[in-house]
Amino acid sequence: MADLARRLDTPLLYLQLGEVPVVVASSPEAAREITKTHDLSFANRPWSPSVRVLVAGGDAQGIMFARYGALWRQVRKICVLELLSARRVRLCRHVREEEARRLVAAIAAEAAQGKATVDVGERISAAMTDLVVRLVIGDRFDRPEEFLQVFKEGKKLATGKVSLGDLFPSSWIARLLSGNMRRAEANHRKMFELMDRAIKQHQERRGNVEEEEDMVDVLLRLQNQDDDLDEPLTMGTIKSFLRDLFNGGSETAVIEWVMAQLMRNPRVMQKAQAELRESLQGRQKVTEDDLNNLRYLKLVIKETLRLNNAVPLLLPRECRETCKIMGYDVPKGTTVFINAWAIGRDPKYWVDAEEFIPERFESSAVDFNGTDFEFIPFGAGRRMCPGMALGLASHELMLATLLYHFDWELPAGISPSEMDMTEEMGVTMTSRMKNGLHLRPIVRVPLKTAT
Template sequence: MDATEKVAYGFCFLLLALLPLIKLFKTRRGGNGGGMRLPPGPWRLPVVGNLHQVMMGGQLVHRTMADLARRLDDGAPLLSLRLGEVPVVVASSAAAAREIMSKHDAKFATRPWSPTVRVQMVDGEGLGFAPYGALWRQLRKITVVELLSARRVRSFRRVREEEVGRLVGAVAAAQPGEAVNVSERIAVLIADVAVRTIIGDRFERREEFLEAAAEWVKIMSGFSLGDLFPSSRLASFVSGTVRRAKANHRKNFELMDCALRQHEVRRTAATTGVADEEEDLIDVLLRIQKEGGLEVPLTMGIIKAVIRDLFGAGSETSANTLQWAMSELARNPRVMTKAQDELRGSLRGKRTVTEDDLAGLKYLKLVIKETLRLHPVVPLLLPRECQETCKVAGYDVPKGTTVLVNAWAICRDPRHWEDAETFEPERFEDSSIDSKGTDFEYIPFGAGRRMCPGMAFAHASMELALSSLLYHFDWELPGGIPPTNLDMAEEMGVTIRRKNDLYLTPIVRVPLQSA
């Protein structure tokens, strides 16, 4: 939250407290929740509820929620909060997460629609926020079978290898001893891979699209004042998020109209259909739309929403995971050396890393696995909404409650992880725990019906990029900074990212294959 928004929050709190809120006060005086056993929670203020504790505590939200849960009943599995007008329950244990995302998964399989989200859904619903139902099931099937299948991911190998080659070339071009902005280089790599796989190689308005997508991420990040007080026009006016969301939605859809027109022109001009291996994801969606036979027709609005969701989910998350991986390796030289020894011993002087080389890199995969444990980039996963009052961990969760799963707290829970705060990839060497949604102590991609379907897509890009950076270069912190002093400050958006860019000095060890 920036300084302007903090001022806006404070100003609005003052004004809201002066408004006639008798109805809201009556709602809040439910006491025992109508005879229900509600999860425990900290004390609340009138009107704002727990916002003063969650938003103004100086910590990021996932850390604050973890601290609040630890203070209650010796680590309560569920934490009950009220954020403005919004009732929220936070799961902070693996057992509670299992009940929400497995035992009662169907009851928590829809998403809450805040005013900001509602604006983004007006012309079509994508996979990320579509309510649980026929459209969502259809989009999920299309995504798993067509868009992000293992075969489809393999079809984009050329794109990934070309873009990683550009990344390595850009790093190698740095002057000897010059620090490189690793965060920026990684962000460019992942954005280019995403644009080429989703929209195609020749999108004429690429820069505008990236700017609009970045704005969308900012709008969807955090807790908007208007979303926390949806019944208050004053809160919506002071926040301005809905106005920004409307403008961004128009811009995004106008740019996607342009991309769709380009595809239609190319398809019409072709003498034969686009070969399967040449399809980008827009091509796939247009082909499915043309074939028809769907339970819910695939409108252009839905196609645009799916494109937006794919790009948002496929770029920010992978880029931030790679930045955290490089940060942890720079802070832990022993781990970096071990990963490099594996790479250089396996490749035996090859001039470049290809995806064929990745299968035997066991330790590199453990590095990524441990990075996702310590830095799950969507720390509270995406919110769910309780569609039917039910019991979780012995407590009643009322219908309509927004439910968050604190994956960050669960992945650092000392009850499941020895030396939980330590970066130690070896912990996974003899472990069967994985991120496929059955081990609830490790859920960086979520679990259940709403689990992220893009794991294979993300891992393909991350493994090739990380292995190439480690194979071709040794890395040092600039200015002789000791590894233990590396800045690891976080910043909260849709994902947890580094607050400050990561700068490292590369030393070429394996020259890149020349053109």
Template sequence: MQQLGWLLLALPLVIPPLLLLKLRKRDGNDGLRLPPGPWQLPVIGSLHHLVRSPLAHRAIADMARRFDAPIVYLRLGEIPVVVASSPDAAREVMKTHDLNFATRPWGPTTQAIRAEGEGVVFARYGALWRQLRKICVLELLSARRVQSFRRVREEEVGCLVTAIAASTPGEAVNVSERIAALVADSAVRAMIGDRFERREEFLEHLAEGIKISARFSVRDLFPSSRLASFVGRTTRWVQDNHRKLLELMDSAIQQHQERRAAMDSAAGGSSEQQEDLVDVLLRLQKEGGLEVPLTMAIIKELILDLFIAGSETSANALQWAMAELVRNPKLMQKAQDELRDKMEGKPTVTEDDLVGLKYIKLIIKETLRVHPVVPMLLPRECRESCKVMGYDIPKGATVFVNVWAINRDPKYWDDAETFKPDRFEDGKVDFKGTDFEFTPFGAGRRMCPGMAFAQASMELVLAALLYHFDWELPSGLGPSQVDMTEEMGITARRKHDLYLHPVVRVPQQA
């Protein structure tokens, strides 16, 4: 949303007069009972209402409160947008009419970069998406597969603890940077393998791609405008970056095939437990028998989807969790007491140690409530006109669920703005897609299939950071002064990195 200011200034140059007249003719509602929404301007629709706040989820939550409505309607350029902002509205979108909202909108940018293959995240609803979803659930992100990467997670967490313990005494550690690097390294090893020679280059271009993708695209807001297509630079930047990432994926796949050929020529070969996710997909491709053949283009897009979804979200959630805990020292102490009582001085935290822990899980749930990393979930598209909460949703509308607004609504949450992990202690509300007041991973057909993968890494990282270290704020800074400003990229992230002083309490075994 931060590009909206210059975007509005540029629009008179982008939208020709004929398009202006065309859009004005479309202003009528054709007898539909649309959800309430803010007043619109010709051509740009509701865009000017979002200039005041770079955080769309907050601005739209304010609109929903102002209209006292469970859903609101906006027009962003040419695109009709509906945002559900209550648990009942979320239930209708993700359960009652789930099939009707089971596809994703494909703007010009998505069409340009997905021309040869679709991943699972933005795949249109159909045979390919159903097949990819099934592969994710049964093969790539199953409980058994997640468990097979336990060694990777534990080794990377051990490296993190060692690096923090070796930091210069009295010098603050960039916790945000450390966490992001750990999550990215763990994801690379699980998905592409330990021996990917171009790892650094891959991570560099991936980070660049995430930044570029967060920018507003004039072409996506005005898909019928040839001039918007001509002047829209974001789409071209995204295409160039995506092309480079696919080239790097080609390199990774070639390494896998060469390694597999070498192992096949040796006695014994490789067991399934040693497979990373690229290995799994190459095996499925070779075995065949799928309704839609797995092309190399599809494999590359699927891995990129899983990497971005898995690394960006987990890293940001962990950074928010640490920030909330240093703001609430008593809560941090409670988590540390539970950990250290159970561990009894053990030199290393393993996933076996997490089984009986409760408070770490409550902290993660509360973090996802207060700071959902995808605050309006991923967009859906209305396949056929239908009614939601008594309002008409037109065919082709882009539909969001504002989980940030729902998670902070005092109608459903006691003391909604306060970070209180204990609210989940009774276990009545969970994030598995059945409690619509709390769906940080979504619900229904398009629910995130990587929930178990994310949960496993977040629990281990947070437990290790709290077990081995006490954490202190930089000199002169009190808990209430911790900067909690957020910014929107692909996810809602901290605007500024979190710096803390670590104090070793339980040395890790070398």
């Protein structure tokens, strides 16, 4: 789509995907009009048949897919002030540090067993999933393994191909032929049953001041403060909150892409590791305090987000009312995507746009906070990702830990220029490496305090 937009020299593309009218914006100017000038007109999320499964027909709207209105404003406020606030990010740093150390221990154990390579993406995904489960439902749930299994099955379904039923939402035959959708419905029911159990256990243990407050506790506390809420916090909303926190918080594609870009660019890898090891001076573990000194690693992450954003088209928006974008009429009900992948590679705004050069951000004021529309990996406007701070904190720590404790080699016979960087996108619109990232870890700094 990026190539087509450039050939036609147009900021907007109109596509008819089955029964679904779609507009794709591929320029910073178009992105600005959608997320700032006309932000309110594009504040909805489209509800495809797959999304309707997730929101239980509207009874379980979370932060990701809630329709714009009083409920969405309330759940957004809860995210910003409670669940994903700067204070809560600081409070849960010890959990992130523990899971980062466990990741190192797991990879070191595989290396000690003589395995030729490690599936880096699989290892990171397992670590991040464990982290999110601890942050959201804590260590008190009595069926964590079953929960993890159901959650992982759901992630696999979400990374599959686009459903035929989503392209032809009015056709019951298309929905009938969409086997993935039926499996998603079954997985959704099982996930909500386990959430019911977790919530019940939290309710029974409430009032124990010695236990740390996890995200389920926060939501139950707010539910009991009903007089302070504009909209009632139903159990359906609480469970959808939890589902969205699991799905968003466990996304690891960015970490995998950073590792892939570092392997493809040995100069950058050497510079990033040198910064780390010089800063830590042989200490046994990386802590979040160390991240403040890792300026180059932050540039590496920004450059990866520019080239390999985990959600290349961002989450879709729906036009709530007919309006004009860049002089074109966009009808009410149109699904709108912003091609952040194309914008991040546009040579009009980026010198050597296809090259991986973290140093381009050294003297640049461009940031991903949603105000520089040539660089919006987390979106912009009302529907910008509310979990950016927590996600960045987790990603930076995991990456710093991997680069500090290990040196990394490609499989025998593969050079950096021969790496397979093919992307694959699933129904959740997330992009990951199609064939995974398999590397050989060499322990450089042993972790004696791993848990």
